[in-house]
Amino acid sequence: MKFSPMTDTIGADVEDCDLNDLIHDKFSDIRDALWKHLVLRFRGQKFGDEAQLNLNARFGNLDFTPERLIRGEIRISDSPYMEVVSNIFEDGRAIGALGNHELVWHSDMSFLKRPYGVSILRSVELPPSGGDTSFANMFHALDYMPTSLRREVEGRSTIQDGFLDTKSGEWRGAQTDDDQIVEGQYDGTPAIHPIVRTHPETQRQYVYLGRRPRSSVAGLQEADSKTLLDDLWTHVTRPEFTWTQKWKVGDVILWDNRCTMHHRTEFDVNTRRILRRTASRGEVPY
Secondary structure: OEEEEOOOOOOEEEEOOOHHHOOHHHHHHHHHHHHHHOEEEEOOOOOOHHHHHHHHHOOOOEOOOHHHHHHOOOOOOOOOOOEEEEOOEEOOEEOOEEOOOOEEEEOOOOOOOOOEEEEEEEEEEOOOOOOOEEEEEHHHHHHOOOHHHHHHHOOOEEEEOOOEOOOOOOEOOOOOOHHHOOOOOOOOOOEEEEOEEEOOOOOOEEEOOOEOOOEEEOOOOHHHHHHHHHHHHHHHOOHHHEEEEOOOOOOEEEEEOOOEEEEEOOOOOOOOOEEEEEEEEOOOOO
16 A cells, blocks of 8 residues: 655545455554545545445544434435435436535534544546545644734634524524434534644644634624634635645545545536545544
């Protein structure tokens, strides 16, 4: 097994590795490489749902898909942990989530008390072009943050209003059964996470922003919050902190959702794209 860095900043190709054959010592190598490179790519994999779920579970308890957490829906029968990412409709119904449009920079499920930890995304069917996924290194974003900006964010947190209904202004919570309300993820209030967060495995600090819509800086007036968040987002998405994945069928991407952000370009709505995503449940950020 060989690890070839994509850039000096983020990402590595993993060669000579069949994800179906992972044993403990090889998994340890992959885990350590993930903490180092933040994003790992495995090409040419013949990798099914069960294998993906089993691999992701080695990084911690699996978390439910967004559809299950928010709306109580399951797209794959008996698989509440496997999300279908697709723009395809069959019999007038979407078979997956997220469509074909651009997805702005974000980390997944930052509005949970315990956002996603490690995630896996594998390609099944792809359009001829578009749908590229970029990743950003949030350790570097902190390491190279201007001193004045670092001073402004020290000790501050963001309020992540992911469950706030923008029309009514009311907290809508998780529309699920009691068994889906897991380990204190919901208590009727938005999640509040530190902007400078500590990684639970390496104890390194990094920038944690989650997503820009419906977020604000705790303790600041609206205008001041907007200015600070605008400055932060401009800084953390600088090209030198990022790497872009151009998908091929058989690609499997493994990434640490805690200390990265990602972004997807749009693609032609008349083409087909199917990927499968799983995620482990992360920790309460500190």
